[in-house]
């Protein structure tokens with residue numbers, strides 16, 4: 626019986642752990658990789674485009690930050706970082722929002 630309870634506890638722990646945001650952010654890294662964002666961006670430093678950490682710091686305090694960045698990611702554009710132009714990205718609204726939320730979580 627004791628062993629059975631222990632097994633249950635381990636399963637419960639596994640379920641709880643899989644719901645942690647750590648995994649959500651891992652999914653976002655994979656999405657960013659799949660969509661080739663990371664060909665032009667890095668988290669800590671500038672590449673072709675701005676470092677995601679600085680993007681998060683720049684817009685994080687805006688009340689409409691997620692909305693703003695979702696649109697910005699989908700539509701691309703230029704003139705905000707003096708780094709050239711980002712091409713329009715082929716993303717669903719959900720994907721753009723997931724990436725925007727992930728980038729905003731990188732401020733620290």
Ligand code: HEC
Pocket residue numbers: 657660661662663664665666673674675680694697698702703704705706707708709710711712714716724728
């Ligand atoms: C071909 C290179 C390239 C690719 C691919 C690319 N970006 Fe960018 N990105 C840029 C450049 C250049 C800028 C700077 C544009 C500017 O100065 O306004 C930028 C800017 C941004 C910004 C800041 C926008 C703002 O409003 O300040 C975000 C957020 C961003 N990119 C996210 C992404 C995401 C997410 C993807 C993948 C879906 C992606 N980028 C793919 C080059 C790229």
